[in-house]
Amino acid sequence: MITPEDWAPARDIVTAVLLLIGALMSMAAGVGLWRYPDLLSRMHAATKPQVLGLFCFLLAVVVQLNQWVWLPVFALAWGLQLLTSPVSAHMVGRAAYRTKHLRQDILIKDELKDVVDRAIRNDAAKK
Numbered sequence: 001m002i003t004p005e006d007w008a009p010a011r012d013i014v015t016a017v018l019l020l021i022g023a024l025m026s027m028a029a030g031v032g033l034w035r036y037p038d039l040l041s042r043m044h045a046a047t048k049p050q051v052l053g054l055f056c057f058l059l060a061v062v063v064q065l066n067q068w069v070w071l072p073v074f075a076l077a078w079g080l081q082l083l084t085s086p087v088s089a090h091m092v093g094r095a096a097y098r099t100k101h102l103r104q105d106i107l108i109k110d111e112l113k114d115v116v117d118r119a120i121r122n123d124a125a126k127k
Contacts, residue, residue: 011063018060025053038103039096047089054081 032045058074096102097112104110
């Protein structure tokens with residue numbers, strides 16, 4: 001019969017791999033924040049790999065604890081991060097766009113310009 005102690009080396013290896021992946025994803029987010037030239041690129045680098053890195057860290061903790069009762073708690077923590085990170089990035093991006101804190105020279109396609117111009121014209125027409 002297989003005991004829980006027989007799975008300890010495999011559990012340690014899975015934990016180590018998940019922690020390594022999480023650390024690499026977090027490092028990629030940090031390098032992106034340092035390396036990218038403008039706010040929009042940095043915002044993308046800060047939100048995308050960070051959420052996956054957090055998932056790997058939380059999953060590593062669940063595997064190492066070997067108590068699956070913690071899985072819903074960590075799933076809730078990751079789910080909230082998954083919901084709030086894109087929303088906060090979206091709001092920072094909108095604020096940067098409206099205050100002109102972005103580099104137009106490296107912006108390939110400005111999909112929001114027509115919408116903002118139309119809203120400004122509608123506001124002016126109402127006054």
